[in-house]
Every structure is written in structure tokens, then in C-alpha cells.
Amino acid sequence: MNASLMFLEIWVVALGIVMMLADFFFCVTPERKRFLAYLGIAVLGVLFLELLGPDAPTGTAFHGAFVEDSMAIFFKRFFIIAAILVLFLSSEFSDSVPGGILEFYSLIIFALAGMLFAASSNDFVMLFVSIELITVTFYVLVSYQRARLLSLEAGVKYLIIGALSSAFMVFGIALIWGTAGTMNFTELAQVAPQFLDNKIFLTGVIFLFAGLGFKIAAVPFQIWAPDVYQGAPTPATAFLAVGSKAAGFVLLLRVLFTAIPAVTARWADFLIIVSALTILYGNLCALPQRNLKRLLGYSSISHAGYMLLGVAAISASGQSAVMYYLAGYLFTVVAAFTVIALVMQHLDHEDVSALAGLNQRSPLLATTMTLSMVSLAGIPPLAGFFGKFLLLKAVIEQGLSTPNHGYYCLTFVALAGILISFYYYFGVIRAIYWSKDTRDLSPIPLSGGAKFLALLCIAGMFWIGIFPNTVLNLANAAAFGFK
């Protein structure tokens, strides 16, 4: 037992409980709501600095079920920053949440706790519990705007497809345990080579993959994403897009490269196909899309595909590229959803045309949105460019060192996908600056917090894009230390 490794998670859970109970003791006025969000952010900030510094302890706990290594630390930092940004965004969004914003905050924090556990999972039980903690809180978060039909619909869809995927996953875990006789990733890695041709074992792995594919929205488990992204309250969508997806990726990396590396090594073709299809599906479906949140839903599918490039590369540099990409994706996506939340929170639709004339209504938001789209499209010097560069580099390197020509096809598909994506990302920019159907040109009032959040995201996108070394070194340490 080494519970001291879990201080961070314990503190986060405690913070969530305190946040939830605060409703009983305070008369919550709007100012206090915001204050409590800032308090939560401050606590998370302190935890980040205190517990995730450069000399954070490493080791394992609970008989190897909980592991704290450089990869876990990388992802924990990522999740805490994501939660801080989303809390910020929620505090700006609180007008649109009919009551109990504090519960909204505390649910975000509980989801964060789930993500933190996920980052450290080294055992199927841990994996399943943490993923359920995330998913169950998201059921509530997605349907939080109870008065909005779309939100409820999204919640139900997420619940049912999520339950389906959990069922597959738990069945898969049972099959794996039944054949291999162990739940622990490290132990499984030693026995897995014996089961390379065991169909029951492989079925178990695929069922598990279905569960994780659902989290990251990879083809063919992507179908829920647009509907849920569209219906969920915008801060919840943002957290779904970054936090939940990243949790899926950390677990995927753990399972594929720690638990069953022997199986993964044979799966290059399969991963290439999944990655290629995910990229194409996301980008092609986004083309005719006019609803902005739905558009970002499809875009998030395509980005899952890009990140799967790094997984399909089956190399440490591929994993490091995935982590780097996630870091850039975090600021980019939160920037986009911040703008959506601020511009559209009082509109009944989220059509792209609502952005018309934004450059006159609020130059800061117009800039934020433009930079975010440019970064998503992958244009230098923003974060998205260098991330895509690293992913493609990993794939091409793998193509050079193995005789598998699929890697070159995958590179080509990815480039085609990126090219297609330019069309709809720049469609958004065009709507901001050149759209003729502008009716409402009233300035958008921005609170200090909103301005700060937008500037923070812009700074993040530029920082990761122009000075890639800090994040890249951390990602490399995580990926190569992991091997």
C-alpha cells in the first residue's frame, strides 16, 4: 500500500464534495457562484503546483493496480489544466444553467477525479471503475440543461450508447480474465504472447477496444458524437471533447502498449484502417454541416483519427506525438467552445451564420475563433501544425522502418483529410469576416474572466506551436520512459 501516491486524487474528490455541499451553507448569489468557481480553480492550481511539480513521486500502489509514472503525470497535468479551463468556461456560462451550478462544478471535478484515476490505471478493474466514473458524471453533465429538449435527447443517447459500450467492455474484460487469468497490465504483458491465436482472448480485446473507441469517438464507434456534442451544454461539450477523449487515449495507450504489446504489434493494419476511416468520416461529414457544435463534433472525430495515427505508428515517438497533439488540442478546442458559449448562449440555434459580423461585435472573440480554426486546420505557427507534423513524422518513420506500405497510404489519407478540413474550418472564418447576412451588430459584453480565458487559450496555442520543446520533452519522457 502506498496511498501517498494518491494524494492528488483524494484532494480532488474532497474538493468535489466540498463544492457540492457548499450549496447547503451558502446563499448562492451569482457573484458567489463565480467566486466559488474561482476558488475551485485556485485549489486545482495549488494542487497542480504542489503535487505535479518536476519532482513528483513515482511508483505503484494497490498491488500494481495504480501506477504513477511519467506518462501518468503528463496526463494528470493535462487533465487538471483542462478542468481549470472548463471551470472557467462554466463560470461564464452559469446564466444558462437553470439552477445548481455548483453541482455542475462538482460534477466536472468528479469527472476530473475519474480522469486522474484513468491516467494511473494499470489494472482492468481500475480502468473500468475510472471510465465509469467519467462516463456516469458525463451522463448528468450532458443532460444538465433539463429544460432544453436537445440537451435531454443528447443525455439519453449518450447514456444508452455509453451503457452499450460499457457492456461490451466489461464482457471483454471478463473474457480476457477468463483466458489469461490476470487483471494486471504488467502481468498480462508477460502471458499475452501465449494467446496470440486464442480467439476468445482476441474477442475480449476487441470488445475492450469497442469501449475505448466509444470514449475517443473512433470509427465505427463514433456515431454518437455529433448528436451529443450538439445537445450538451457548451462547457460539458468542451470537457467531453478534451478531457473524456484524452482519458480514452491514455487508457488506449496503456492497454495497447503496456498490457498487450504482443497483440498490438500484429495489429498495425487494423489500426491503420481505423485511423484512416476515422479521419475520412469526420472530415467528410463535416463538409455540409452548418451547426457549429455539430461541426466541432465531426471535427473531434477527425482529430481522434489524427491521434490514432500516432497509435497506429506503434512507436514511442508516435505515442509522444499523441500526447503533444492532445496538449495543443486542449487550448484550441477550449478556445472554440469559449467563443461558442459566449456568442450563442442566448440564441436558440448554433448555426455558423450566428458568427456573422463577429469581428465588429467583438474583435477579441473573432480573433480567438479564427486562431482556433487555423490551429485545428493545422497551419503554422499554431499548436495544431506542429502536432500534425509530429504525428505524420511518426507514421512515415514507421513506414520507412517496416515493410508495411499501409503507412504510406495512411499518410496520404491523413493529408487528404487535412486538406478537406481546410474547407469547413475556413468556412467558419469566412462567416466571421465576410458574411453578408449580418443582422445583429450589437457589441458582445465580455466579463474580465471571459477575456482572460480567451487570451489564455490564444497564448496556449501560440506557446505550444512556437516553443514546442517544453511540452515535447515532457511527452517524450512520458513515451520513452513508458517503453
Add this chain to the structure above:
Amino acid sequence: MQHELFPWLILFLPLLAAAAITLFTLRSRALSAFLSIGAIVTGFILSVIFINANGWHFSAEISRTWLSIGSLQIDWGLKLDALSMMMLLVVTGVGGAIHVYSVGYMHEDSGFARFFACLSLFTFSMLGIVLANNFIELFICWELVGVSSYLLIGFWFERPSAGDAAKKAFIVNRLGDFGFLLGILTVWGLLGTLNFSDLHGQLTANPAALGLSATVAGLLVFCGAVGKSAQFPLHVWLPDAMEGPTPVSALIHAATMVAAGVYMLCRIFFLLNPEALHVIAYIGGFTSLLAALIAVQQDDIKRIIAYSTLSQLGYMVMAVGLSGPTAAMFHLTTHAFFKALLFLSAGSVIIALHHEQNIWKMGKLRYKMPITFWTFLVGALALSGVWPFAGFYSKDSILAQALAQHDYILFADGALVAGLTTFYIFRLFFVVFLGKEKSDGASHAHESPAVMTLPLVVLAVFSLIGGFIGIEGVYSGMFVGESGISTGFAAAIFEPFIHSPLAASLGLCLVAIGFFAALSLYAKADKDPLPEKLGGLATAMKNKFYFDEFYEAVFVRAHDFIAAVMNWIDRWLVEGFCIGLIRGGTDLTGRALRLVQTGNLQTYAFFFVLGVAVVLWLVLK
């Protein structure tokens, strides 16, 4: 080296000022002007301190690696030697005077702050050219001065002529820059480095390192100078560039940017072999004669001075071609003083006459604008090359260089241009400042405010003494094959007569002839008497020898024709056929795929399970 930080500050302060003005202070006129002037004046003071601390005869490089791709390493570095330090003083000194003058000149303009932002951007880029220690850095700044020149020529963009002139300047410069870039690539391909010191080292160790491509490489690099310094055949943009505000004409299109081509040639002088130098010399000589002839028959005060700039740039290029970079740089420096002075004085006249630029609507301004009158006279004398004004010394060193190289054609050309120069500048002088008032505006003119006349006086002082305060001594010794000249102050005043008596005396004779010709023809003229005497030649001169018309008929038409063909191919073959099919196909696939997203939960669940089944089959088959 002392004060290592200073050169960085000198370089980047104007950029900071430009950024600060553009981002924050566009609405505050005073603050914008303060930032811009503060940046350049601080630069000047720091330059003086830096040079005082380190002395003139010192050479150093500071650089940071900027990019490293394979064997190509690009630095962002500063090269500090006599050449760049003197240019630092010229750019920040003359530039500072012009910045101050602009406060008066642009006083009523609504784009005041924008003007200063552009000026600061220009100053940064120009300092970048001066300090660059490698070709890439030089080229980037080279393009940046092109951009700032474009922005400033087109400053009054609501006038179509200003917009056209800006485009013309930019496009013509692109032609030269294309050659320049090819030259840079050739040099890099053959020698594998772009750092000036490394290149110099390689070529000193092995003069034949460039092999047969030496002449081609040299001439390609020279293309850049042809564009930027407006040499024949790309000289057509500079006169049109006078559409910009007058301080811009003084700073960019007289004192600094157009001289950048000459500076660049001196910086890479070691790259040029005798054949390339020969071509350069004759292009310079021809430009100088051509422009002087055109200047004789222009009526716009700024255009006359612009053609004069062309002609003087031709002198400098000729000097480089005659293996005399010291003479070229010396003339560049003195020219910066007196040509900025002439432009600013002309600007003072233009403002006094409410933007009237035709010299035949001026006249008798001597008593109404005494300071402008005297400073213009100083500038005119310096330009003509009258002893002991600055222009005399530098022009003389060029003529002496031609004699020393035994190139008598270029010597005769240079001497003739000296005569023509005196003729056209005193034609301008007599018509504008003496004679009768030729319009109402001229009779109501009055002297400009002190913020404008003070820079005039400062520049006039330097135009007077610039020849014998040791500028030439700073440059000499920088270049291979030239010995340093060091003489005392008093001796320096008479030095040209001892060093090369023929050049000095012949030059002065032709100046005298030009002066008296102008005096007899224009001292009391109401209209130009020359067209009657010269007939067709005068018309040709007035129409700039029809270069614009010729280019329009040949190059622009041919270009339009090719563009039309390409447009057809692009529109029907590429766009319609190739792109149309791909785009339509992609779009259709997108729409079809979207049908999967029915929104129906049962369907979704079905697809999910179907997906699992397909994956199972795919992996287990």
C-alpha cells in the same frame, strides 16, 4: 566589444515602436509620434555611444542560430564593422531628422499615427539590412523595406495614382528580387554557406571557388540592387514613388532604402569578379546619364529631385563597378545628407504652396521662405559638387576612381553628368526661388514652422562639411585592394586637388558650365525656353524617353496575353474539370455519409453493434 546589447536595441526598438503604435496608440497622435521618434533617436544616441566605446576600426559579429535544417544553418546575426556602423549613423541620424520633420509635414493628416508606425517599421527593416551578417537575414529585411516602401508610397491610398505607384514599385522590385533570390541560391548551392564572413573566407582561400558561375552569380545578386536602387532597366518605379508623402521620398526614396542596393553590393563586394563589375559599371554609368537627361525637362519639383536621385545612384553603382566601393559608400553617405535636405526643402515649399508641385507655378520664394531658400541652395551646391560642399569630395573620388581604372568612357560620362546635374538643379532653383511669382499661391507663401526648418538646418550643416570630416577614411581600408587614406583635417579640404587634379578641375569646370547655362536660360524665365531650342529631343526627355510606354506596349501586353491564356486553362480545365470533379465527389460523399447520422437511437445502437461485428470479422478472419 563593449555594450554588446546596444546593437540589438538599436535594431529592435523601432520594431517595438511600430508594434506598439499599431496595436495600442493609433488614436493618440502625440504618443505615436513620440514612440516612433523616441525609438530612432535613442537608436542614434546608442550608435554614437557604441562607436565611441569601440572605435571605428573594429569588426565583430554577434549571432544567434535561428533555424537549422540539415546542413543549412541560418543565423540571426549582427555584423558590426566600419561599413555597418557608419550606415547605422546615417540611417538613424538622417532618419531621425526626417522623423522630426514629419511631425510638421504630416500635421494635418488623419493617418498621422499610421504614418509613424510605417516609418518605424521601415527603420527596423533598413537597420536589419545594414546589420545583417548573412544573405537570408539580408533578404528578409530587403523584402520588409519593400513592404514598408509599398505601404508608404500608397499612404494616400484614396488617390488612385498613389495606389498604382505603390503597386508599380512593389512589382518592379519583385522582378529584381527574383534575380537576387536566384543569386543567393546559386551562392548557397556552390559554397554551402550564406554567412558573409564565411563566404569571404572561402573566396579568399580559393578565388575560383565559384568556378564558371562566378559572373552569373554576381550579376544575379546585382539584379537585387538593380531593382532596389532603381537602375536601368528597372528604374521606372522610383519617379512614380514620389506619390508618397515628401518625408517618405526623402527617407526611403533618396537617403536610405534606394541606397540599400549600393550598400549590399559593397557588403558582398568580394563576390563580384571583373566581368560582373564591368557590367555593373556600365549599367550605373548609363542610368546616371539617362536620368540626368530626363531630369532636365521635368516640371514637377519632386520628380526632378527623384530623377536626380536615380542619376546619383547610377554614380554609386558605377563606382562599385569601377572597383571603388569606398567611393561608392562615401557618395552614398554625402548623398544621404544633401538629397534628404533637397527633398525636405522641396517639401517645405510644397506645404507652403498647399501641395502645389509644378515649378512653373512657383517663383520668388527667396524672401518669403528665407531658411528654406538657403538650405535648398546648400543642397543644390552640394549636389552639383561645388568645392567645398560634401558632394564635391564624393563625386570627385568617383571620377578619380574612373581615371585610376583608365576607363575614359565612364570618366567622360561622369563628368558630363556632373554638368547636367548642375544645370537641372539650378534650373529648378532659379525657377522656384527667383524670378517672378508665377501663381497666386506663390505670392501668399510663408516659411514653415521650426519643427520643419530645424532638421533642414542640421542637414544643411552636414551637406556642407560632410566631405572633409573623415567619412571616406572610415570606409577605406574595409575593402581588398584599397589602401587607407589618412590626412589631417585642413589637408582633407584640399586633398582632391592633390590626389587627382584632372578629375577635380574638370569636374568643377563642367559644374561652372552647367551653372551658367542654367543662369542664362532660367534666371528670368516664365516658361521653359528649352523645347524650342531642342525640339524633338526635349519632348523625348519630357516623356522620360518613353520607357513607360515601351514597357506597357511590350511587357504588360505580353503578360496580359499569357495571363488570359492561363486564366482560360485555370478556369475551364483546372477548375472546371479537375477540381470540379474532386470537389463534387468529396461533397457528395460527405452528404451521403451524413445520411448515416439519422438521429435515431435504435439505428445508432445498431451501427455500434454492427461496428463491433465488422471489427471482429476483420481481426479474427
